Every structure is written in structure tokens, then in C-alpha cells.
Amino acid sequence: QSALTQPASVSGSPGQSITISCTGTSSDVGSYNLVSWQQQHPGKAPKNMIYDVIKRPSGVSNRFSGSKSGNTASLTISGLQAEDEADYYCCSYAGSGTWVFGGGTKLTVL
Amino acid sequence: EVQLVDSGGGLVQPGGSLRLSCAASGFTFSNFWMSWVRQAPGKGLEWVANIRQDGSEKNYVDSVKGRFTISRDNAKNSLFLQMNNLRAEDTAVYYCARGQQLGDWGQGTLVTVSS
Numbered sequence: 481q482s483a484l485t486q487p488a489s490v491s492g493s494p495g496q497s498i499t500i501s502c503t504g505t506s507s508d509v510g511s512y513n514l515v516s517w518q519q520q521h522p523g524k525a526p527k528n529m530i531y532d533v534i535k536r537p538s539g540v541s542n543r544f545s546g547s548k549s550g551n552t553a554s555l556t557i558s559g560l561q562a563e564d565e566a567d568y569y570c571c572s573y574a575g576s577g578t579w580v581f582g583g584g585t586k587l588t589v590l
Numbered sequence: 591e592v593q594l595v596d597s598g599g600g601l602v603q604p605g606g607s608l609r610l611s612c613a614a615s616g617f618t619f620s621n622f623w624m625s626w627v628r629q630a631p632g633k634g635l636e637w638v639a640n641i642r643q644d645g646s647e648k649n650y651v652d653s654v655k656g657r658f659t660i661s662r663d664n665a666k667n668s669l670f671l672q673m674n675n676l677r678a679e680d681t682a683v684y685y686c687a688r689g690q691q692l693g694d695w696g697q698g699t700l701v702t703v704s705s
Contacts, residue, residue: 516691525698526635531691569635571692577649584634
């Protein structure tokens with residue numbers, strides 16, 4: 481149950497696109513299309529932005545998109561907006577009924 | 591509207607016990623896996639446990655196995671986390687969440703383990 485690897489921080493200017501990576505292993509990210517991404521603003525509960533690698537819950541902006549290649553999943557945010565500034569966490573199924581999070585990435589909108 | 595309300599947190603001494611609750615509304619509770627996730631102060635999210643719709647399958651992170659028990663009462667739309675033999679490292683905000691992929695979250699309840 482080792483944590484997935486995410487960059488500690490990423491930044492971008494309004495209107496730009498950024499991508500956050502989430503690297504696991506062949507035992508978790510690489511084996512299952514069960515990756516979600518959570519957005520968390522300071523002092524708030526997380527919010528689901530992506531599930532099943534690429535699906536967006538109802539109400540989530542289409543500026544958010546997910547993908548996966550091999551053992552690495554990615555979250556791309558296009559047309560960056562000030563309100564996108566938050567912490568982002570990936571989470572993957574890790575087998576045997578268990579799940580594992582990434583360490584989190586702080587997104588700064590410059 | 592989906593609503594999850596977490597409760598039961600507080601200050602407890604090392605070795606003590608606490609029972610967390612999560613009251614669910616706005617969806618058919620018995621149709622969904624439910625999960626607990628925690629966040630230590632200033633740290634990232636950690637998956638803790640989940641439970642199948644009928645309670646027949648329960649899964650835990652290694653660090654809480656044998657100490658924590660997840661359960662549910664579908665008649666009362668409620669999820670629980672019984673935490674025994676608590677340690678300082680269990681100090682965190684505990685969130686309940688809907689589904690295995692955490693589609694909706696409660697507001698969290700703070701558990702502090704300290705003497």
C-alpha cells in the first residue's frame with residue numbers, strides 16, 4: 481500500500497493548461513481503470529472531479545479531463561481559472577479491495 | 591441532493607476508543623459502497639476503509655487492521671467507524687464518502703489522540 485507519486489506543486493497562468501501526473505505501479509494504476517481525482521480547497525472537504533480515469537461527475541466543468549498511460553494517470557485542467565487553485569489528489573484501486581492516494585499536488589494560479 | 595454528515599470526533603487518550611458516524615441522505619444508501627478517508631493535520635488524504643452495500647465485504651488499510659471496524663445500518667442510512675486502541679498517529683479529520691471512488695464527501699470530523 482505505497483502512496484502514488486504526484487508532483488508537490490504545479491503552477492500556471494489564467495487561461496493556460498496544466499497537467500498533474502500520478503505515477504503508480506503495475507499493481508495499482510497500471511492494472512485497473514479505477515483512478516479518481518479529488519480537488520480540495522483549504523479547510524474544505526474534497527470534491528470528486530474525475531472517476532474511472534476519464535469520467536466527469538455531473539456538474540464538473542469540461543475543462544477538467546483525465547487520462548492514463550501505463551502506470552501513470554494524469555489530470556489536465558485547461559483554461560485555468562483562479563478558482564482552480566487548490567490541492568489535487570489522485571486515488572487508485574490497488575487490488576484486494578484496497579485503495580491508495582497520491583501525496584497531493586498544490587496548484588497555484590499565477 | 592446528496593448529503594453526508596460526519597459526527598463523533600473528539601479528544602481521546604492513547605489506547606482509547608471512539609465511534610464515528612455518518613448520516614446519509616439524498617440517495618439510496620443501500621445501493622452504494624461507502625468509504626472512510628482521513629487527513630492528518632497539514633497532510634494528504636489517506637484511504638482508511640470501505641464496506642460493500644450489504645456489509646458482506648470490508649476492507650482496511652494495513653495500519654488500522656485489527657483496531658478499526660467499519661459497519662453500516664441500511665435501515666437508518668448510517669455508516670460507522672469503530673476505532674479502538676487509538677494511537678497519536680490516528681489524529682486526523684475523518685471523512686465518510688459515497689462509493690469506492692469517493693463521489694461525494696461528508697464535512698469531516700476531527701479525531702485528536704493525545705494525553
